[in-house]
Amino acid sequence: MREQIENPDYKLNVLIELGKILVHEHRLDNVLMNMADFAREILSADRCSIFIHDAKRNELWTKIAHGVDEIRIPADKGIAGYAALSKDIQIVVDAYNDFRFNPEIDRVTGYFTKTVLAVPLLNSQDETIGVFQALNKKSGLFTNMDAELLLLISNNTSYALENALLYEKLRDTQTKIVDKLSSAAEFKDNETSAHTKRVGLYSALLAEGYGMRKRDIEIIKLASPMHDAGKIGISDDILKKPSKLDIQEFEDMKKHSLIGYELLYDDDSEILKAAAIIAKDHHEKYNGSGYPYGLESDEISIHGRIVAITDVFDALTSKRPYKEAWEFDKAIDFIKSNRGTHFDPILVDLFLRDIIKVKNIYNELKD
Numbered sequence: 009m010r011e012q013i014e015n016p017d018y019k020l021n022v023l024i025e026l027g028k029i030l031v032h033e034h035r036l037d038n039v040l041m042n043m044a045d046f047a048r049e050i051l052s053a054d055r056c057s058i059f060i061h062d063a064k065r066n067e068l069w070t071k072i073a074h075g076v077d078e079i080r081i082p083a084d085k086g087i088a089g090y091a092a093l094s095k096d097i098q099i100v101v102d103a104y105n106d107f108r109f110n111p112e113i114d115r116v117t118g119y120f121t122k123t124v125l126a127v128p129l130l131n132s133q134d135e136t137i138g139v140f141q142a143l144n145k146k147s148g149l150f151t152n153m154d155a156e157l158l159l160l161i162s163n164n165t166s167y168a169l170e171n172a173l174l175y176e177k178l179r180d181t182q183t184k185i186v187d188k189l190s191s192a193a194e195f196k197d198n199e200t201s202a203h204t205k206r207v208g209l210y211s212a213l214l215a216e217g218y219g220m221r222k223r224d225i226e227i228i229k230l231a232s233p234m235h236d237a238g239k240i241g242i243s244d245d246i247l248k249k250p251s252k253l254d255i256q257e258f259e260d261m262k263k264h265s266l267i268g269y270e271l272l273y274d275d276d277s278e279i280l281k282a283a284a285i286i287a288k289d290h291h292e293k294y295n296g297s298g299y300p301y302g303l304e305s306d307e308i309s310i311h312g313r314i315v316a317i318t319d320v321f322d323a324l325t326s327k328r329p330y331k332e333a334w335e336f337d338k339a340i341d342f343i344k345s346n347r348g349t350h351f352d353p354i355l356v357d358l359f360l361r362d363i364i365k366v367k368n369i370y371n372e373l374k375d
């Protein structure tokens with residue numbers, strides 16, 4: 009690597025090496041860790057850290073750091089703070105005799121900083137999103153050439169970081185929209201938001217017990233609260249009727265499952281796709297006596313079979329205008345006695361196996 013740097017084409021070589029890292033790795037933490045390792049090697053530094061700027065708290069925190077855990081520092085203090093604030097490269101040749109240096113971090117980490125090279129990470133709007141810092145060059149001082157190299161690496165780091173931060177924001181927004189969509193159906197139906205939240209948690213628990221992947225567990229947790237979104241399309245006369253529904257009214261009520269499916273289905277969103285399938289399948293029964301299609305056993309999606317249990321269990325243990333809340337044990341007995349008829353027997357067994365965790369959710373999120 010050093011030979012490549014001393015070659016006149018060193019910048020090109022560095023870019024090629026960086027390209028190799030980025031091509032093979034897509035997870036942000038790994039990309040950043042590889043960048044930090046790469047910078048440490050190419051600069052012959054002892055340590056490198058990548059700080060992220062937390063605008064809300066006006067702090068810099070170490071997303072990646074060799075040899076230390078997360079550190080948080082005020083965004084306008086220390087060498088990294090200077091780089092963030094000035095949006096300019098900072099080279100320090102003797103830390104303890106430099107006015108920019110903040111010895112507090114060494115005191116906390118037990119490290120002894122001698123030389124520092126810090127480069128701001130800027131987004132496409134030229135705002136500081138972080139700082140890339142190298143500490144203690146193994147021999148001699150950080151040079152202008154080192155600064156140029158770190159700048160080159162940092163430009164690529166900024167790009168990866170900005171994309172990841174935007175993606176995170178998008179995920180946040182998506183979660184909020186999903187929550188609001190769930191509450192829209194609750195308004196119509198007199199159900200509480202605690203009901204939909206608990207259904208989400210019970211469903212995630214069952215999905216985990218069933219051995220689903222982490223990402224799929226997260227999806228079912230977000231999607232299952234929308235199981236009754238289709239009630240938006242059912243008239244208030246039926247939804248708010250205090251007495252039992254007649255046959256025609258019940259037929260109309262059943263339509264909420266397919267209305268929900270139509271309303272929620274979106275090919276581009278995993279969460280909405282799962283929510284649509286749950287809306288369609290959550291009233292199907294394992295023995296084929298449910299609706300809308302009378303599907304049986306594994307013709308019913310696993311999502312639908314899970315929410316069939318969690319929705320009924322939570323409805324039983326909740327107070328509704330027309331009924332009192334059932335005791336925990338009585339509701340569990342109901343689930344048990346419908347094992348293999350209404351509910352998937354394997355999922356019932358998993359639900360009972362995790363009964364302590366079920367009870368924790370029940371106690372923590374009581375109406």
Ligand SMILES: [Fe+2]
Nearest residue numbers: 235236290291
């Ligand atoms: Fe429903």
Ligand SMILES: [Fe+2]
Nearest residue numbers: 235236319323
């Ligand atoms: Fe429900």
